[in-house]
Amino acid sequence: MNNLIRATARCLRSGAAVYLPRQTDGRVWSAASARFLCSAVDIQKDLGEMVKKDKVVVFMKGTPAQPMCGFSNAVVQILRMHGVDEYAAYNVLEDQDLRQGVKDFSNWPTIPQVYFNGEFVGGCDILLQMHQNGDLVEELQKLGISSALQNAEKESK
């Protein structure tokens, strides 16, 4: 618990905004907060940790509660449809180093960016196609996440 308080204090000082979705009983998901250091080299190291800390990690514009981009919003909506509400979402608009850093880290030129278990999945287009072709249900299952659409998927087969 003390570690969480220290991490949160560092997060608030650094100014990077992290969305911590609430669980149904009101507790904030105990995922870690954002990066702690400011240099470009450190951001790459921090990103390496950030993408592994949570099963589902999204780098987006805005927050899940208030997306600032239609493509980022599409990612949020897709995750919501699948009942995934425990994920780390990092708002790149709050932090230009993070915004460029994640593009370098992923070698991917655009935002949003989605990671599953530390592995880069893709952006909005890929997540949408995975949702449409049923792959997303399967990938979430591999993460130990039961998609809300899983039963619908089974019934259609």
Added chain:
Amino acid sequence: MLPSVLRCARPISTSLALSRPLAHFRPHMDPDPSRPVERAIRTKLTDQLKPDHLEVHNESHMHAVPPGSESHFRVLVVSSQFEGLPLIKRHRLVNEALKEELSTCVHALAIQAKTPEQWGSNSTIAKSPPCMGGSKGDHTVEEKLKAGRE
């Protein structure tokens, strides 16, 4: 601090059915000489991916950028080079072909990368979600618009 932004707050449909056939669409649009970025995208994708079918749509008018901008694009590439490749590798091929544009003037690139077989069984282009105004007041986008004009 970001200035206040326009919100196009139309929610996307819950079924996320973002595909529709473009009945009015001409599959091979003539390149517009006054649109250098669109022309460059078309040329590079043609040269590097040898597509059977290629569509390049400037969607900048759908976003919070000035009229005439070339900052937001949607591409549909049908190429046998995508066969056997997962989506992410296909998209990376497209990104690589357009590396220069993406690092200078193109802010958003929506990609559909299909094999000829996939295109044959579903020849529709997806529709982009409604803009939520994030480009307005975004310094990074302003720099890219400036780069596009130069």
